[in-house]
Amino acid sequence: MNQHAKLRIGHSACPHDCPSTCALEVELLDNNRIGRVHGAKANSYTAGVVCAKVARYADRVHHPDRLLKPLVRSGSKGEGGWKESSWEAALDLVAEKFIAAEETYGSETVWPYFYAGTMGLVQRDGIERLRHAKKYSGFFGSICTNLAWTGWMMGAGALRGPDPREMAKSDCVVIWGTNAVVTQVNVMTHATRARKERGARIVVVDIYDNATMKQADLGLVLKPGTDGALACAVMHVLFRDGFADRAYLEKYTDDPRGLEEHLRTRTPEWAATITGLTVSEIETFAHLVGTTKKTYFRLGYGFARQRNGSVNMHAASCIAAVTGAWQYEGGGAFHSNSGIFKLNQDVLEGTAMRDPKVRYLDHSRIGPVLTGAEDSLYGGPPVTAMLIQNTNPANVAPEQRLVRKGFLREDLFTCVHEQFMTDTAKLADVVLPATMFLEHDDIYKGGGNQHITLGPKLIEPPEGRAPTTMSMRSSESGWASATGRASA
Numbered sequence: 086m087n088q089h090a091k092l093r094i095g096h097s098a099c100p101h102d103c104p105s106t107c108a109l110e111v112e113l114l115d116n117n118r119i120g121r122v123h124g125a126k127a128n129s130y131t132a133g134v135v136c137a138k139v140a141r142y143a144d145r146v147h148h149p150d151r152l153l154k155p156l157v158r159s160g161s162k163g164e165g166g167w168k169e170s171s172w173e174a175a176l177d178l179v180a181e182k183f184i185a186a187e188e189t190y191g192s193e194t195v196w197p198y199f200y201a202g203t204m205g206l207v208q209r210d211g212i213e214r215l216r217h218a219k220k221y222s223g224f225f226g227s228i229c230t231n232l233a234w235t236g237w238m239m240g241a242g243a244l245r246g247p248d249p250r251e252m253a254k255s256d257c258v259v260i261w262g263t264n265a266v267v268t269q270v271n272v273m274t275h276a277t278r279a280r281k282e283r284g285a286r287i288v289v290v291d292i293y294d295n296a297t298m299k300q301a302d303l304g305l306v307l308k309p310g311t312d313g314a315l316a317c318a319v320m321h322v323l324f325r326d327g328f329a330d331r332a333y334l335e336k337y338t339d340d341p342r343g344l345e346e347h348l349r350t351r352t353p354e355w356a357a358t359i360t361g362l363t364v365s366e367i368e369t370f371a372h373l374v375g376t377t378k379k380t381y382f383r384l385g386y387g388f389a390r391q392r393n394g395s396v397n398m399h400a401a402s403c404i405a406a407v408t409g410a411w412q413y414e415g416g417g418a419f420h421s422n423s424g425i426f427k428l429n430q431d432v433l434e435g436t437a438m439r440d441p442k443v444r445y446l447d448h449s450r451i452g453p454v455l456t457g458a459e460d461s462l463y464g465g466p467p468v469t470a471m472l473i474q475n476t477n478p479a480n481v482a483p484e485q486r487l488v489r490k491g492f493l494r495e496d497l498f499t500c501v502h503e504q505f506m507t508d509t510a511k512l513a514d515v516v517l518p519a520t521m522f523l524e525h526d527d528i529y530k531g532g533g534n535q536h537i538t539l540g541p542k543l544i545e546p547p548e549g550r551a552p553t554t555m556s557m558r559s560s561e562s563g564w565a566s567a568t569g570r571a572s573a
């Protein structure tokens with residue numbers, strides 16, 4: 086038997102915060118090591134393709150800089166002095182600090198802070214169970230999806246759209262606000278199939294000449310935050326030049342005449358001064374989508390990166406309603422399928438223990454929260470203890486000087502559960518090593534497709550045995566998955 090024939094393949098899902106949620110085939114070299122990671126051919130959305138970074142995931146899983154032991158700060162905050170600890174001692178310290186904080190200020194002084202470092206439902210959302218049980222402050226996730234989802238919901242009313250595999254049946258695919266070549270390769274798989282098989286045009290709208298733009302038949306580079314102006318001018322042209330599907334608008338939309346009136350002054354000339362595009366580019370785009378009924382608008386999270394993102398998303402999502410593209414297979418608009426999954430997470434999140442009186446603190450306001458801004462604390466106590474999972478706010482949250490200043494407070498105790506020594510972990514009091522997705526069980530739902538994929542544990546975490554629970558009586562060494570569930 087040759088080497089290739091012996092290769093075992095494990096099945097999983099990509100855990101990254103990426104709408105593709107690729108189904109994976111992982112080369113298992115032994116019980117501890119993986120080789121290349123491939124896209125699952127049998128999954129009709131993944132279609133055998135994954136992005137380059139996940140194909141080389143072995144580099145991350147087996148990276149020498151992975152955290153291996155619990156660490157307790159030994160020097161001043163943020164200065165890098167650490168001593169290794171047993172799990173038992175580290176977890177006892179965290180529990181003691183949380184209890185002491187709670188006794189001084191009440192339970193809302195503890196703020197579990199987490200996001201989408203893994204999209205596994207168990208490892209991402211299980212922390213909610215702890216916070217509900219203990220009545221710790223809630224976490225309102227506002228950085229990534231909120232503006233885009235709000236804008237989408239204002240128009241479509243539900244977080245769903247035509248099956249993204251329908252892009253392969255489109256005559257025009259508009260990739261707007263997402264650099265799909267780099268961040269969700271499957272969009273390109275289906276869009277380029279439409280181009281090859283049907284001669285479909287690919288339009289890319291973004292704020293810089295990115296890798297996806299280079300694949301476009303028509304690329305529109307506009308100024309940040311001006312998408313709504315472009316969308317309004319496109320709809321102006323659609324009404325003006327007879328491309329609006331008035332029968333569809335009358336049947337399925339609430340105020341088509343009001344919209345037309347509103348758009349009367351939103352000319353291409355008006356939009357050109359705002360967007361930086363030429364009048365000709367705007368007219369060309371409008372005529373293309375107006376004459377191509379099977380146009381699929383793939384609207385990405387770029388809309389969430391500006392303060393006016395909700396109105397921009399709303400405007401862009403309305404174009405497909407004006408053309409009536411929704412009626413045709415391969416046409417319509419899509420942002421996320423997150424609304425189609427009706428999984429009951431009550432047990433996972435401990436919602437029966439939820440106290441609605443407990444405050445929610447804003448994800449993106451962590452800087453003001455940690456530096457005591459009263460409006461961000463909603464009249465409640467200061468935050469004096471945190472458990473951080475699956476996110477790195479010292480790098481990704483706004484107002485980073487405030488964030489860092491907050492983490493350096495002597496009266497703040499911070500525990501970070503991480504895979505590597507991130508900039509946030511460097512500011513912590515206790516750092517706990519976390520498993521990676523191939524080292525624990527989880528389940529994933531696809532925001533950019535409609536699959537639910539199981540990601541079972543495929544390999545052992547490095548260095549010794551894993552604890553069976555992340556409890557006060559955990560093993561002396563090893564690892565904890567994000568919820569403290571068994572990783573063995």
Ligand code: SF4
Pocket residue numbers: 099100101103104105106107135136137139268269270271
């Ligand atoms: S394209 Fe997205 S979901 Fe697919 S492997 Fe890459 S990061 Fe993961």
